Amino acid sequence: MRDTYHDELDSISTALVEMAHQVGSAMSRATTALLDADLALAEMVISNDDAVDARYRDIEARAFDLLARQQPVAGDLRILVTSLRMVADLERMGDNAAHVAKIARRRYPASAVPAPLRSTVLQMGNAAAEIVAKTGSVIASRNLDMAAELEKDDDVMDELHRQLFHSILDDAWAAGVEAAIDVTLVGRYYERFADHAVSVARRVVYLVTGERVIVT
Amino acid sequence: MRDTYHDELDSISTALVEMAHQVGSAMSRATTALLDADLALAEMVISNDDAVDARYRDIEARAFDLLARQQPVAGDLRILVTSLRMVADLERMGDNAAHVAKIARRRYPASAVPAPLRSTVLQMGNAAAEIVAKTGSVIASRNLDMAAELEKDDDVMDELHRQLFHSILDDAWAAGVEAAIDVTLVGRYYERFADHAVSVARRVVYLVTGERVIVT
Numbered sequence: 001m002r003d004t005y006h007d008e009l010d011s012i013s014t015a016l017v018e019m020a021h022q023v024g025s026a027m028s029r030a031t032t033a034l035l036d037a038d039l040a041l042a043e044m045v046i047s048n049d050d051a052v053d054a055r056y057r058d059i060e061a062r063a064f065d066l067l068a069r070q071q072p073v074a075g076d077l078r079i080l081v082t083s084l085r086m087v088a089d090l091e092r093m094g095d096n097a098a099h100v101a102k103i104a105r106r107r108y109p110a111s112a113v114p115a116p117l118r119s120t121v122l123q124m125g126n127a128a129a130e131i132v133a134k135t136g137s138v139i140a141s142r143n144l145d146m147a148a149e150l151e152k153d154d155d156v157m158d159e160l161h162r163q164l165f166h167s168i169l170d171d172a173w174a175a176g177v178e179a180a181i182d183v184t185l186v187g188r189y190y191e192r193f194a195d196h197a198v199s200v201a202r203r204v205v206y207l208v209t210g211e212r213v214i215v216t
Numbered sequence: 217m218r219d220t221y222h223d224e225l226d227s228i229s230t231a232l233v234e235m236a237h238q239v240g241s242a243m244s245r246a247t248t249a250l251l252d253a254d255l256a257l258a259e260m261v262i263s264n265d266d267a268v269d270a271r272y273r274d275i276e277a278r279a280f281d282l283l284a285r286q287q288p289v290a291g292d293l294r295i296l297v298t299s300l301r302m303v304a305d306l307e308r309m310g311d312n313a314a315h316v317a318k319i320a321r322r323r324y325p326a327s328a329v330p331a332p333l334r335s336t337v338l339q340m341g342n343a344a345a346e347i348v349a350k351t352g353s354v355i356a357s358r359n360l361d362m363a364a365e366l367e368k369d370d371d372v373m374d375e376l377h378r379q380l381f382h383s384i385l386d387d388a389w390a391a392g393v394e395a396a397i398d399v400t401l402v403g404r405y406y407e408r409f410a411d412h413a414v415s416v417a418r419r420v421v422y423l424v425t426g427e428r429v430i431v432t
Contacts, residue, residue: 064294064297067297068289068290068293071287073287074284077283077284081280081297085300085304088301088304165397168393168397169393173393177389177393178385180393180396180397180400181381181385181400184396184397185404188401
């Protein structure tokens with residue numbers, strides 16, 4: 001019975017890695033939809049968020065089930081409880097991808113991103129994709145060096161976020177208030193997405209080392 | 217020993233109620249700091265967020281400790297795991313209050329909220345305070361009618377959020393891009409704060425009824 005149990009424990013970890021891939025793909029598509037003003041792609045991201053939510057419920061149910069049936073102690077208990085929290089972060093990341101797609105949809109057929117900011121938004125989208133890919137690898141490998149890299153990657157995202165604000169607040173801003181709002185929200189969604197990804201990686205660090213990093 | 221155990225379980229629930237009160241107070245002060253451009257009050261909210269985070273860690277440690285020592289089953293297990301998730305929502309609510317206070321600080325000595333929007337922002341602040349107060353009562357009483365009311369209260373918040381956007385996007389908007397960004401972010405912080413509060417109440421509903429409401 002212990003073998004089945006550990007298989008189930010592993011399968012939850014695998015499902016978390018898949019979910020990281022899923023929300024990463026959602027955010028990459030949302031970025032493309034935003035920059036290309038691609039309505040069909042935006043709609044796809046928005047409707048696919050149901051699949052992210054379904055996976056969330058599935059992982060949650062399996063973790064609860066194992067907790068209730070197996071009465072795990074120490075390390076396994078910590079893995080399961082931590083998994084329940086990681087899956088909540090991943091679900092929020094899916095929401096942020098859907099939020100970006102909704103802004104793309106709202107401005108269609110125009111693009112929500114004024115030409116001078118396309119490069120910064122593209123960089124934020126790429127940073128988000130790289131961060132979540134690394135998060136998936138951290139869940140799978142429990143590689144602490146990679147988890148440490150994520151903190152630096154998040155600094156890059158924060159710097160891009162600052163650049164975005166500077167552009168909007170620059171006297172040369174000519175795209176108007178509506179675009180300023182869109183870009184402000186989009187910036188926030190990318191930044192939150194990255195924060196949740198880093199939070200997942202920090203939970204892995206906690207699992208491995210027992211050292212707690214609080215998310216601020 | 218079971219009595220001590222149930223005392224500890226109750227004390228976690230009490231701590232969650234206190235934390236709801238704490239983040240509610242933080243958001244009320246943040247609203248006042250924002251509308252009055254009160255720098256000292258804004259600083260107080262920002263530095264008090266450390267106390268919210270400390271309570272978060274304390275509740276988390278106690279719940280983990282009970283999980284590990286008592287091996288709870290069924291109902292008690294669900295209470296503890298749900299508590300771990302509620303405390304994460306409450307911690308995020310504290311972050312949102314601190315975010316509002318940071319906007320107040322950034323614009324000091326000016327107010328970040330243009331005169332025509334003061335009323336709407338005040339209403340959002342009041343709605344947030346009422347929602348979190350009700351959430352605290354729901355945790356304490358497990359009153360499902362009150363939990364259902366929260367869904368409607370959240371609709372009120374969403375409507376205020378929409379009003380805010382309409383005002384910014386109105387042709388009559390004369391406060392400029394910087395104020396538009398501030399108000400956009402502030403609106404988002406109130407809306408997230410309320411969403412997390414509703415999420416906490418939904419977790420209580422799940423505890424009582426076993427029925428799962430997914431947060432979208």
